[in-house]
Amino acid sequence: MRNNYIEMMEKRRSIYALGNTIEHTEKALQETIMAAVKHSPSAFNSQTSRVVILFNEHHPKLWDIVEEKLRAIVPAEHFTSTEEKLASFRAGFASILFFEDQNIVKQLQDQFSLYAEQFPTWSEQATGIAQHSVWTALAQEGIGASLQHYNPLIDQAVRDEWQLPDAWKLTAQMPFGSIEVAPGEKEFMADEDRFKVFH
Numbered sequence: 001m002r003n004n005y006i007e008m009m010e011k012r013r014s015i016y017a018l019g020n021t022i023e024h025t026e027k028a029l030q031e032t033i034m035a036a037v038k039h040s041p042s043a044f045n046s047q048t049s050r051v052v053i054l055f056n057e058h059h060p061k062l063w064d065i066v067e068e069k070l071r072a073i074v075p076a077e078h079f080t081s082t083e084e085k086l087a088s089f090r091a092g093f094a095s096i097l098f099f100e101d102q103n104i105v106k107q108l109q110d111q112f113s114l115y116a117e118q119f120p121t122w123s124e125q126a127t128g129i130a131q132h133s134v135w136t137a138l139a140q141e142g143i144g145a146s147l148q149h150y151n152p153l154i155d156q157a158v159r160d161e162w163q164l165p166d167a168w169k170l171t172a173q174m175p176f177g178s179i180e181v182a183p184g185e186k187e188f189m190a191d192e193d194r195f196k197v198f199h
């Protein structure tokens, strides 16, 4: 049985060839991103996910930070490919930063000691769900995005640049923009190796 939701999920892909030709207003994009995060579930409805949206000059600033941090650790002879990759993110329209509020995780651990060990895992799961929701919602608008992980390398610089709380732990970066090159076919493993169904 296929339904609209499955079709929406199929539309979401990792888009690396981004442009900045976006017809949506920043307000409309912001509302969509916020709604996708708000309607994503979290353990105990703890709403641990935090999101920062970087438009205009804030967007290239993020990729400048990543470039500066990587330059310090990537050997110069390999840096051209790194620079090209970062340029492809910078070519997008904006970026989204995903965080998890560790203060909430700690509060939950204190409050519900029985589940203390589980809360960090559930927080990671919550951020993944929020990321997927946002990514899929943007895809419905014809907007391409990818998921990047330059944390924890950039954590402190990001916190400093946008004056973010220490307790916000960076979990992912999502550059987005117009889709300049459609993604290739995706390969799937055999269903029989993946699913067991008992009737």
Ligand SMILES: Cc1cc2nc3c(=O)[nH]c(=O)nc-3n(C[C@H](O)[C@H](O)[C@H](O)COP(=O)(O)O)c2cc1C
Pocket (backbone or CB within 6 Å): 012, 013, 014, 015, 128, 146, 147, 148, 149, 183, 186
């Ligand atoms: C938890 C997670 C981490 C990922 N990390 C990265 C990443 O750091 N860089 C990247 O380019 N893609 C990353 N991806 C994207 C995957 O490579 C991609 O989703 C996968 O190959 C399937 O392709 P699709 O997104 O086009 O469906 C990540 C995806 C997930 C779910």
